[in-house]
Amino acid sequence: MSEAHGVVEKATRTSSYGEGHQKTLPERFGHWLSNYQVTRIVPSFSGLRVGDFGCGYHAEFLRPHLHEVAHATLVDVSLAEDLQGRPNVTAIEGTLPASLTAVPDASLDFILCNNILEHLTDPLGALVHFRRIVRPTGICFFNVPSWRGKYFLELVAFKLRWSAAAEIDDHKEYYEPRDLWRLLVRAGFRPSEIDCRRHKFGMNTLAVCRPTAT
Numbered sequence: 001m002s003e004a005h006g007v008v009e010k011a012t013r014t015s016s017y018g019e020g021h022q023k024t025l026p027e028r029f030g031h032w033l034s035n036y037q038v039t040r041i042v043p044s045f046s047g048l049r050v051g052d053f054g055c056g057y058h059a060e061f062l063r064p065h066l067h068e069v070a071h072a073t074l075v076d077v078s079l080a081e082d083l084q085g086r087p088n089v090t091a092i093e094g095t096l097p098a099s100l101t102a103v104p105d106a107s108l109d110f111i112l113c114n115n116i117l118e119h120l121t122d123p124l125g126a127l128v129h130f131r132r133i134v135r136p137t138g139i140c141f142f143n144v145p146s147w148r149g150k151y152f153l154e155l156v157a158f159k160l161r162w163s164a165a166a167e168i169d170d171h172k173e174y175y176e177p178r179d180l181w182r183l184l185v186r187a188g189f190r191p192s193e194i195d196c197r198r199h200k201f202g203m204n205t206l207a208v209c210r211p212t213a214t
Contacts, residue, residue, distance in 0.1 A: 026162050037199060050065075066086060073103060075094065144174070189211065
């Protein structure tokens with residue numbers, strides 16, 4: 001199950017997930033399951049420097065935590081105006097991985113990339129940047145749909161029309177744990193830093209990466 005929100009090449013989309021689109025029940029349930037996993041890993045964002053890449057137009061996950069974070073970096077093709085005026089928010093409108101060049105090295109305690117990599121033609125390039133910008137002892141959270149999830153996503157979007165078909169039509173890849181693990185290692189994460197497994201009833205693959213000082 002996939003929320004399928006995020007940044008892709010400007011040639012294929014010019015708006016962010018949630019911009020002019022109301023989430024359906026399957027999308028809300030998928031979003032809740034991902035949020036549950038994240039809050040198990042990071043129970044509190046108080047005082048952290050966090051980044052949500054492909055955050056969606058309203059940055060729905062981090063928005064409730066903006067009052068407690070030290071700083072938030074939000075990236076998507078377009079962002080709500082009220083997110084751009086906050087003193088502790090860096091709002092970057094653009095595509096991935098190009099927008100990541102604006103983020104300094106080792107600057108973030110927590111990186112969230114939720115249902116984004118499957119939309120990118122250069123997921124490896126994005127992961128290389130994520131490894132660069134996460135702080136030593138920081139955490140990266142990646143979530144992507146699996147090949148089992150592909151069947152469900154296409155059923156819900158194309159047949160039942162319970163979710164946005166355009167989001168699923170934009171998918172460029174699906175990932176089993178071994179696929180995502182190999183990509184993370186190529187990006188510079190060490191095997192000892194990677195916890196990669198199935199979740200959402202096997203329809204998604206998540207990876208939690210905890211880089212160590214080099």
